[in-house]
Amino acid sequence: MSRGQSYLISLFRNRTRQSPNTQLRSLTLEPRDSESNPNEQKCAGGGTYTEMAKTVSTIMRERQRWQQTLVSDFPSFNFADPLFFRELLKSQNNVLFSLWFFRWLCSNYDYTPDPVSLNLLFGALLDAKAVKAAKSFLDTTGFNPEPTLLELYVKFLSEDGLVEEAVDVYNVLKETGISPTVVTCNAVLLGCLKARKLNLFWELHKGMMESEVDLERIRCLVLIRCRD
Template sequence: MSRGQSYLISFFRNRTRKNPNTQIRSLTVESRDCESKPDEQKSAVSYTEMAKTVSTIMRERQRWQQTLVSDFPSFDFADPLFFGELLKSQNNVLFSLWFFRWLCSNYDYTPGPVSLNILFGALLDGKAVKAAKSFLDTTGFKPEPTLLEQYVKCLSEEGLVEEAIEVYNVLKDMGISSSVVTCNSVLLGCLKARKLDRFWELHKEMVESEFDSERIRCLIRALCDGGDVSEGYELLKQGLKQGLDPGQYVYAKLISGFCEIGNYACMSEVLHTMIAWNHFPSMYIYQKIIKGLCMNKKQLEAYCIFKNLKDKGYAPDRVVYTTMIRGFCEKGWLGSARKLWFEMIKKGMRPNEFAYNVMIHGHFKRGEISLVEAFYNEMLRNGYGGTMLSCNTMIKGFCSHGKSDEAFEIFKNMSETGVTPNAITYNALIKGFCKENKVEKGLKLYKELKALGLKPSGMAYAALVRNLKMSDSVATSLNLEIV
């Protein structure tokens, strides 16, 4: 074992996790038995030709089960050699399974382990995992260890993680050391199913096994998902020292994680490391960086990266433009936002509903109602608007500027366009009416809100109680309460 390998093992050996306590289905594996041989007088060629004939019949005849025996009355379809040839001849494993079930129901047929293993393996090769699981459960046969390892991998890929762990533990109980590919598939399945506890339980058992790039990828992803981004970065650096490059996804995961916690020094290091290892950051990665910087009020740094994209040969797409525009709007720099807006349109990128709502929200914050209405009308002309997002953006914005009547007009139009108001819609209007001392309208909407089974917010409730000048006990007696 290499020195780097030892480091990677010790890196996680002391991570304390609970041991699993899962009941395992009792499975055992026996070695292949030889199928019974046909009589010497039978020719293997005849079985091959018959298998091709039956395969053609099954593809072309809908009710082949009812006529196959009558078409070939003297042929023994239950002969194990024929079934083996049919498996080779069929290009559709589900047809082979179909024939197998027909054979078992019409003949006193007991397939041997070779045929069963071949059919089970064919199901796994065809990614027919649920069919393979049903086949294993109904026949009760004992697959070979190599097929069980393949079964573990297929179950994990299908998202059947607990079943995969169950079979993996069976192999372990049999004293069989699963390959690194099998181990990694189980770990990756746990990650996809968001079962971090199960991931670390299994990894603790696998700590002596071989490490490869896929294992490093799984470990860093698990660390990032668990909030240990810095630890994931340390593992990346150690893996790279041993030549284990986990690939672009891991770099993106670390960059996203560092953006979320505001650690831009490490984010920048990961980005440079990624490029040094010949992984060119995708536009998605740059979008995550720009978004993270803007969320942490670092719009200038985000804009520097945005501008440098062009020098690096990138063409920012609509998502990146909208992300930067939103960052400017959040900062109140609407002039810069509008400049990027028109630049985006000039380059042939048509703003979508989300982009329009970003601009509408930004101009509402500045109180520029005329520009809000201009953007809103343009959005409607371009086929957007009339959705929950756009309606709520307009209603909340109008209500925050003392224009509850305009907001209510949009509310009334929602039903005409097939948009059902939600709790956000009602609570915004209730607060807006109360802010303008239109308490009766607010109270009517409150009762409508409760009748629909929606939950009023604490702020909407407080606004009504305050404007009605009543105590909580009086409000409760009038069925005015927050849920």
């Protein structure tokens, strides 16, 4: 693991202040078109992953204590199969259920989440704009998300008023050699502006002098000049 990646994981663990048991609201998400679909692959015991995922999704919605009966209902099925978890995530229309299932897996199986599954779940939390839940998820797993997800994370942190956390992640992206997009740069600047952290705004803007400037950047500069 590179120095930048190690620093990234360490930063998330130290910066996240939310409890892993943060209460979550009901959140919906849409499936991503780019995700691979193993729905025709057969799982152990017959049937497909898609069929099993739909069955389990229905049980989770309709049965209050599904955690206590799911294994006995399907004793020969391997719920820790990464292909099944990814299909379950796409079958659910509520990321809260997927997060519950993930925590159930971690507490009941010798389960080591794979990077693909972690990125999918983290991305689903971001799609649902569950920023605090995403922070808690990073803290409890300590994994290194894909750069595109981190940029989206910076944007939502900024919009949610968590400016210091957004700036931390933004700086880590730059330290690991990633050049944030103009959308990400503008989002963190606007977050500083809304939080009235003007010194931080100018410090960040100084480091963005060579980056692309668009109408949103100009709007931020006009607004801060007015406030100054």
